[in-house]
Amino acid sequence: MSILAFSTQIISKLxxxxxxxxxxxxxxxxxxxxxxxxxxxxMDKIKFFMDQYVFVSEEEEIEFFKxxxxxxxxxxxxxxxxxxxxxxxxxxxxxxxxxxYEKEQLSVQEFLQNNQNLYNYLLMKKENQDKVFFLRSAxxxxxxxxxxxxxxxxxxxxxxxxxxxxxxxxxxxxxYIQGQINVLQGSNQPLVEEDKNPPLFWTGKKxxxxxxxxxxxxxxxxxxxxxxxxxLATSIGEVFGKELHDYYRTFLExxxxxxxxxxxxxxxxxxxxxxxxxxxARE
Numbered sequence: 001m002s003i004l005a006f007s008t009q010i011i012s013k014l015x016x017x018x019x020x021x022x023x024x025x026x027x028x029x030x031x032x033x034x035x036x037x038x039x040x041x042x043m044d045k046i047k048f049f050m051d052q053y054v055f056v057s058e059e060e061e062i063e064f065f066k067x068x069x070x071x072x073x074x075x076x077x078x079x080x081x082x083x084x085x086x087x088x089x090x091x092x093x094x095x096x097x098x099x100x101y102e103k104e105q106l107s108v109q110e111f112l113q114n115n116q117n118l119y120n121y122l123l124m125k126k127e128n129q130d131k132v133f134f135l136r137s138a139x140x141x142x143x144x145x146x147x148x149x150x151x152x153x154x155x156x157x158x159x160x161x162x163x164x165x166x167x168x169x170x171x172x173x174x175x176y177i178q179g180q181i182n183v184l185q186g187s188n189q190p191l192v193e194e195d196k197n198p199p200l201f202w203t204g205k206k207x208x209x210x211x212x213x214x215x216x217x218x219x220x221x222x223x224x225x226x227x228x229x230x231x232l233a234t235s236i237g238e239v240f241g242k243e244l245h246d247y248y249r250t251f252l253e254x255x256x257x258x259x260x261x262x263x264x265x266x267x268x269x270x271x272x273x274x275x276x277x278x279x280x281a282r283e
Contacts, residue, residue, distance in 0.1 A: 003053050004060065004203050007046060007068040014042045014075070029086055036079040043072045047156050058135060065134040065161045067201045073162055077169030082176065098184045101177050108174045112167070118160070119167050125241055133160035202240035208264035209236065210250040215265055 017038050021031060046069070055061040085104055090096045112119055121129065132138050136154055202209055213232045216222055222232060229247065237244040254261055 002060070003049060003055070003064055004068065006049050007064065008203065010042050010045055011068070011071060014038060014072075018075075029083060032079050032083040032086065036076065036083060039072060039075045039079060043076070046072065050156060058131065061136070062130045062134040063203055065136075065158050066130060066164070067203065069157060069161050070165045070168065073157070073165030074168040074172070077166050078172045081169065081173050085173075085177075094184055098181060101180050101184070105174070105177050105181070108170055108177065111170055112174075115163065115167055118163055122164060122167065125243070127243075133164075134158055200240050202237075202242040204264070206244070207250055207254055209240070209242070209244060210247050211254060211262060211264040212236065213244070213247060214251055214254075215262075 018035055021035055021038070055064070090100055136158055138158075210233075213229060213236060216232055216236075217225075217227070217229050219225075227235075233244040233247050257263075260266065
């Protein structure tokens with residue numbers, strides 16, 4: 001099994017566990033601490049898998065450290081900061097609590113401003129520095145001097161993976177803080193705002209995405225078949241955070257396959273049928 005497939009399974013399980021944890025009604029500090037430990041256990045599984053795994057390509061390694069490991073570290077940062085913040089929050093009155101959150105909000109804004117360049121790189125979905133940022137062999141220069149980076153275990157992480165995770169975790173924390181301020185201002189938002197849907201990233205092959213694009217085009221399922229291949233490629237690329245270039249050339253390569261020209265679509269059909277069969281076996 002590839003590390004991307006294994007990581008995707010662990011992420012899916014972790015999201016389910018975190019979702020269940022939100023429903024248990026425990027003290028919020030206990031919730032945040034429990035969530036942090038769930039993330040920590042998931043990361044241990046990933047690290048154990050990595051100890052026995054060799055990346056098959058630079059593209060696979062970049063994909064893993066840019067999106068997968070960043071997700072785990074982002075969640076770790078988020079729940080750690082949540083726990084630390086809520087543990088020192090004043091008990092009241094509401095005016096003092098609001099001042100506390102507003103002060104925390106300023107700290108978040110200052111952090112994001114200090115890391116604006118990397119934040120823009122993520123926001124604009126750039127890829128030109130990926131080989132510097134997300135390959136362990138790249139020995140990327142330290143973004144800002146910090147003694148902590150010297151203790152970083154580079155077997156499981158790159159410096160920029162951690163930088164990106166801190167930015168993403170801080171953005172999630174900013175949403176939480178704003179939710180608390182809204183509550184104190186009398187809005188109807190819940191005390192613990194539900195996480196926004198995390199960004200979706202295409203972790204399959206480029207050829208898989210091209211198969212999907214042309215399948216949607218020929219199915220006439222989008223705009224009654226009036227959407228062009230270029231429009232579909234652009235839209236799907238935006239949804240999954242991956243710019244799709246030279247898709248026609250890739251389509252020609254797919255078309256020239258001798259054994260099976262719809263590998264990805266057949267794979268999807270096989271997995272879906274197996275998934276449905278698993279439900280029938282339980283009945």
